[in-house]
Amino acid sequence: MTDRAVAVVRAGALTTVQDLGRPGHAHLGVPRSGALDQPAARLVNRLVGNAPGAAVLETTLNGCAVRPRRPVTIAVGGAPCPVTVDGRPAPWGAPVRVPAGALVDIGAAVSGVRGYLAVDGGVAVDPVLGSRSTDLLSGLGPPPLADGAVLPLGTPSGPHARVDTVPQPAPPGELVLRVTLGPRADWFTGAALETLTTRAYRVSSASNRIGLRTEGPALERALTGELPSEGMVLGAVQVPPDGRPVVFLADHPTTGGYPVVAVVREADLAAAAQAPPGTPVRFVRAGRA
Amino acid sequence: MRALPMGERALLVELADGIEAQALHAELLRRRAAGSLRVREIVPAARTVLLDGLDEPARVRAELPGWEVLPLPERAGAVLEIPVRYDGPDLADVAAHWGVSVPEVARIHAAAEFRVAFCGFAPGFGYLTGLPERYGVPRRATPRTSVPEGSVALAGPYTGIYPRTSPGGWQLIGSTDAVLWDHARVPAALLSPGVRVRFVPHGTPVNPTEAAPGLAPEGR
Numbered sequence: 001m002t003d004r005a006v007a008v009v010r011a012g013a014l015t016t017v018q019d020l021g022r023p024g025h026a027h028l029g030v031p032r033s034g035a036l037d038q039p040a041a042r043l044v045n046r047l048v049g050n051a052p053g054a055a056v057l058e059t060t061l062n063g064c065a066v067r068p069r070r071p072v073t074i075a076v077g078g079a080p081c082p083v084t085v086d087g088r089p090a091p092w093g094a095p096v097r098v099p100a101g102a103l104v105d106i107g108a109a110v111s112g113v114r115g116y117l118a119v120d121g122g123v124a125v126d127p128v129l130g131s132r133s134t135d136l137l138s139g140l141g142p143p144p145l146a147d148g149a150v151l152p153l154g155t156p157s158g159p160h161a162r163v164d165t166v167p168q169p170a171p172p173g174e175l176v177l178r179v180t181l182g183p184r185a186d187w188f189t190g191a192a193l194e195t196l197t198t199r200a201y202r203v204s205s206a207s208n209r210i211g212l213r214t215e216g217p218a219l220e221r222a223l224t225g226e227l228p229s230e231g232m233v234l235g236a237v238q239v240p241p242d243g244r245p246v247v248f249l250a251d252h253p254t255t256g257g258y259p260v261v262a263v264v265r266e267a268d269l270a271a272a273a274q275a276p277p278g279t280p281v282r283f284v285r286a287g288r289a
Numbered sequence: 290m291r292a293l294p295m296g297e298r299a300l301l302v303e304l305a306d307g308i309e310a311q312a313l314h315a316e317l318l319r320r321r322a323a324g325s326l327r328v329r330e331i332v333p334a335a336r337t338v339l340l341d342g343l344d345e346p347a348r349v350r351a352e353l354p355g356w357e358v359l360p361l362p363e364r365a366g367a368v369l370e371i372p373v374r375y376d377g378p379d380l381a382d383v384a385a386h387w388g389v390s391v392p393e394v395a396r397i398h399a400a401a402e403f404r405v406a407f408c409g410f411a412p413g414f415g416y417l418t419g420l421p422e423r424y425g426v427p428r429r430a431t432p433r434t435s436v437p438e439g440s441v442a443l444a445g446p447y448t449g450i451y452p453r454t455s456p457g458g459w460q461l462i463g464s465t466d467a468v469l470w471d472h473a474r475v476p477a478a479l480l481s482p483g484v485r486v487r488f489v490p491h492g493t494p495v496n497p498t499e500a501a502p503g504l505a506p507e508g509r
Contacts, residue, residue, distance in 0.1 A: 026330040026341065028478045029408040128472045138412045139453070140472065183293035183301045229409060229416075231332035231339025233299045255334050255409035263296030 003069040004153045006119060009103060011145040012064035016209075017123050019055040022131035022140075026254040032234060033135040033250050036209060036273030037114055040078035043166065044118035047075035047095045049158040054122030055132040057145070059115040061276075063106035064145065066117070070100045072153070073120040073160045077168055079112030079274055093168055095160040112171030112274040121154035136209050137251040171274040175203065177247065177264045178286035179237060184227065184259035188239070192219040196237075196245065196261060197285050204244075205277035209251040211238075212272045214281055218243025219261060229255045235264035237283070245283070247272060292350045299341040300350055307406050307418060307446075310336050312361040314482055333407040333482050335416075366485060368402065371450070373441050373488045375399075377461035379429070383443060386426045394462060395490060397424065403448060403486040408478070413452035413470030415480035420448065432458030439465045441488070448488075450480075463488075 008015075018041060021034025035041035035058055042052045057064065063081055068074075075095050076083050083090045084105045090096045098104055106115055125132050125142045134141040145151075185193060201216030219239050232238070236248040238258045247264055249272065264272070265286055275281070290313070291303040304310040314333040317340070320326035326349070329342025343349055375395035384391045403419035420443075428444045433456065436442070440451045442459035451457060452469035469479050480486070 023329055023342070025412075026332045026339075027408060027482055028412055029410060029414055030412045129477060140412065180294065180296055183295045228335030228337075229407075230301060230334040230337040231330075231341070233296055233339070233341050235296055253409065254332060255407065260295065263299075265297060 003100070004121065004124075004155070005150050006066040006068045006072075006153060008064070008145050008147060008149040008151065009067050010063075010065035010105070011147050011149070012059050012106075013062050014060040015064040015145040016058050016134035016136070017055050017125055017142050017145075017151070018058040018133045019122075019131055020053045021133050021250060022129045022135075025129055026231065029138070029254050030129060030140065031135055031137055031251050031254055033131065033133040033141070035116065035133075036250055037078050037116065037270040039270050040114075040116045040168065041118075043168065044075040044077040044116045045122070047077070047093075047161045047163070047166070048073045048118045048120040049156060049160040050118060050120060050122050051157065054118065054154070055125065056119075057117040057123065059106055059117065061113055062108045063115055064117070065103060065105040066151075067101060067103050068098055068119065068153075072098050073156070074098055074104060075118050075160075076106055076115060077118075078114050078116040079109035079171060081109045081115055082107035093166055094163060109171075111276075113276050114273050119153055120156040120160060124152040124154040133250075135251055137253060169271070171276075172271045172279060175271055175275045175279050175281045177268050177272065177281065177283050179262035179264050179283050180286055181262045182260075185261050187221055187223045187227070187259040188261055189220045189222045192221070193261070195219060196283050201245070201281040201283070203275045203277050203279040203281060207277065209249055211249055211252060212247040212275070214245050214247070216244065216281075219245065221259075223259075227257050227259050229257045232256045232260070233263060235266055235269055236260045237262040237264060249273065290354060292353050294346060294350065295339070295341075298343050298346060299339060300343065300346050300353075302338045302340065302353065304336050304338070307336050308361060309358075310334070310338055311404065311406055311483070312358050313338050315361060316356065316358045318483075334409070335407070368485045368487050369479070370487050370489045371465055371467045372491055373399070373463045373465045374491045375463045377441065377463045379442075379460040380462050383426055383460050383462055387424055398448070398462065399488050399490050401487075403488075405480045405482050405484045405486065406447070407482050408480065410449075411452055411455060411470075412472075413478045413480065414449055415478075415482075415484070417448040417480075417486055418446060419486075420446065422446065426460050428458040429460060432456055436461065437464070439467070439469075441465055
């Protein structure tokens with residue numbers, strides 16, 4: 001096998017290959033998928049000289065460890081965490097030169113949830129419908145990383161960024177999600193809409209790449225009938241029968257049958273991806289639909 | 290027709306029924322192909338069409354009611370024939386719902402012409418309409434934890450085929466070896482919205498010139 005590869009030494013709790021996703025296929029039931037914290041994925045790519053759409057590794061809570069088979073430049077971003085190369089501390093949020101065979105260890109997140117590891121050349125697994133992203137809902141793209149797996153790398157395309165470090169937003173202590181009400185706000189009572197935008201919620205531990213689940217006061221329906229399946233968007237706040245809002249993230253189903261009370265601004269979803277279970281959530285009205 | 294804003298860049302267009310939704314879907318595809326509509330996703334569903342990734346959602350929302358939407362052509366384009374074995378475990382239940390014999394279930398299903406109204410649930414899963422309204426069936430009270438790939442199934446007014454083994458609550462009436470989804474194929478999905486479909490029972494010559502005379506009027 002070519003030496004343009006990295007071996008997975010420690011896969012971590014859930015590490016997936018992600019790029020900017022596969023938009024344009026929702027009519028076939030294919031989610032957009034892609035990195036949950038897209039600004040972080042773009043940033044680490046820029047740090048190693050990759051195009052913004054190169055595939056990176058997205059880690060969950062406890063990082064991962066890989067061993068490149070050739071000298072590479074890496075950068076780690078997203079959730080702040082310790083980074084070591086062959087046991088020696090290495091910078092986070094900056095390009096790092098790694099010799100062939102060295103062990104790159106992305107430690108557990110100090111805060112936040114999802115870390116991003118870019119390698120120059122990008123992860124070069126075969127694309128599916130134009131994207132290398134793992135889609136956990138529909139099983140497209142490569143499976144989540146497993147110990148011992150080997151991931152091919154692409155050819156480095158340009159020089160890495162000449163920076164020591166770059167500012168990145170800190171993971172949220174409180175998650176403020178700006179929402180536009182609708183399209184099914186009228187399926188809820190006025191009191192429920194007041195509840196949604198004034199009361200405190202928390203991030204549920206049942207959250208995943210499909211949706212950010214919340215705990216808090218249930219939203220009361222004004223209409224109790226069945227809603228025929230309809231198209232869903234990223235950031236849709238869907239309300240299942242238990243009344244607790246679910247914010248749809250990158251691997252969300254493309255159609256759904258529960259009413260969408262509001263939609264979160266896309267710009268706020270990167271923070272949602274970094275909010276660990278228990279984080280306070282506030283839904284704030286951003287404008288009238 | 291009512292267009293509801295869905296976030297910053299999307300409109301959910303509500304139609305009177307599935308037929309209108311399919312007609313608007315066809316019109317939206319025409320406009321996108323002609324370059325007069327810029328939109329990333331056009332997602333038809335039971336009686337809505339979602340437009341996502343619009344540059345100017347407010348302008349499209351204002352213009353939509355003034356559009357002329359042509360009625361859905363009754364018969365346009367080729368019919369995709371899908372070979373099926375009517376051997377599903379829920380055939381007897383479906384026959385009881387319909388008040389017919391088990392062999393009649395296969396005959397009625399194979400006689401109808403279907404259209405992919407929309408996709409969802411899983412890549413390659415299409416919701417096919419075309420059975421007369423009286424042949425609707427409820428979902429199973431207890432969903433199966435594993436429905437085999439290629440299962441041909443009914444729920445509500447729809448027929449669907451499971452593209453891969455997955456949990457599911459639809460009534461299983463048959464099975465097919467047709468490959469619903471293959472991401473190495475172009476196109477990956479065998480079924481996409483608007484495709485016309487006929488089920489051909491195993492042992493029946495494919496592409497008969499007169500398929501099931503007498504049943505088409507019931508479907509309209």
